[in-house]
Amino acid sequence: MKNLIGILTIFALLTGCTSQKMMLIYKTEGVEIGQNTSGIDILKKYSISKPITALRSSLSLCIAQELDNSPVVLINENYYGSHWWSYYNMPNHQSITVSGGETIKLVEGNNVVASAVTNYQYYSKYFVSYTLTATRNKNDINYLFSNIKQAQQYTGSSVNDGFENIKTVARAHPDLVIESLNKEVAKIHECLERQ
Template sequence: MKKLIGYLAVLTILTSCTSQKMLSIYQTSGVEIAQNSSGADILNKYNTSRPITALHSSLSLCIAQELDNGPVVLASENYSGSLWWPYYNVPSQQAITVSGGDTIKLVEGNHVVANAVTDYLYHTKYFISYILTATRHQNNIHYLFSNIKQAHQYTGSVVNDGFENVKTLESVHPNLVIDALNKEADKIQECLLR
């Protein structure tokens, strides 16, 4: 009986450490889920449209002004200390600079394709890189976000692996990624109406 209780305790601890899928992301309008090479569910694409009646600025101009594709520095840091003494941050040589580049990749007719990076905060800073294809229609702008990847700015004592696909796990915050992408579309919309 003691072995069974011990086994159940270990099983409970192990299952509580694993992150569960964020079920709400599967019902989020415009989200397309795919599987990576390991079979894990990832955010593949995100589509959204915003109504527009009058354009005061061009779509490509607003994308160039409002989106950023600058270089991003990702790092890991070493900590020393214990539960009873303060942590001391010891700088590490584990830094990765992910080069940016031109934001606008292509302008063709009513379509603009751009590379960009944005971020959000959840205890620490996370960066999101993506490709945006924006299409101007008569009454709306359609935004297609693809190649969506995420990276922690600082990973503590763990090596920073850089940008990776966004899994649908709660611990990866796919809902905050979608919120950040919506804010990018909102910035472009505001520019178009100025």
């Protein structure tokens, strides 16, 4: 009996350490799941449509004003602290600067293609880069996000690998990535309806 309890305890610890797929992301409307070269599920695309109630500004102007494609600095630092206490960073002078560039890439007819970066906070700061294709239709605007990747700003003593595909596991926070993309849509839509 003691052996069985010991085996079950070890099994529980091992399975608790592995990151499980976030099933919620598979049920989120507008999410398209793909696979990376290793066959692991990743967040491939995300689309959402918003109705047009009153269009007071141009789509390309609002995208240029509201989205940001500035360079980001990703840092590899040693730190002391925990999720509950302040972090004390001890720089080791290893960082990656990921170039930004022009936000608007193409304006053609009712379509605007842009590249941008946003962020969210989950104990540490995460940057999310993406390509947005916004299409103005008669009654709505469709926002299609592709090439979605993320990077953690501070990776502690681990090497900072820069922007990577977003896996569908809980530790990759695909739900927070979608939330940050929805905030980008909200900013554009508020600009379009602003007087």
